[in-house]
Amino acid sequence: MLLVTTELSGGKETLEYMKFPVNAWGFKISDTIEVVYPSFVENPEYKEAAISNIEKAALKFHQSVKEKVVDYSFQNFIFFNLLKLKVTLHRNLFPRDFAYWQEMGWLGLSFYTGGNAPAFKSFLSRNMVKFRSRSILKKAGVPVINYKVLSGKTLEN
Secondary structure: OEEEEEOOOOHHHHHHHHHHHHHHOOEOOOOEEEEEHHHHHHOHHHHHHHHHHHHHHHHHHHHHHHHOOEOOOHHHHHHHHHHHHHHHHOOOOOHHHHHHHHHHOHHHOOOOOHHHOOHHHHHHHHHHHHHHHHHHHHHOOOOOOOOEEHHHEEOOO
16 A cells, blocks of 8 residues: 655655555555645545545555455566566675575565466566566676576576
């Protein structure tokens, strides 16, 4: 659930911005709410409606957490594999990120949820990221032979 408070404007834009990383981390957003602070304080009808919306959204959020709702969109699989590649390639620059992924067991998974992930999306996204990243790394002059990435395999020329 995403909740944004604003003084006057920017709430919708902030919610849109926040949706990307939350979805990319594999979460399904149960609801979004924008609360305009001055109206909340100065207008009793607005405040009552806002509180009602928050309560309804909180119930949806609670239900989604109990059901462990995950967004298995193709975009989220791509993003997961890009993050896995990034933390693997930069394990010496950002050792804590790499260690965290190791601790969570994600380096060996096809998605955050492991075995529940749809196999075809996993396979296709992993190979798309591998193919595209190989091309980008070569153009950047980065040697790709010794990097262990996606599914423990090596990017090779």
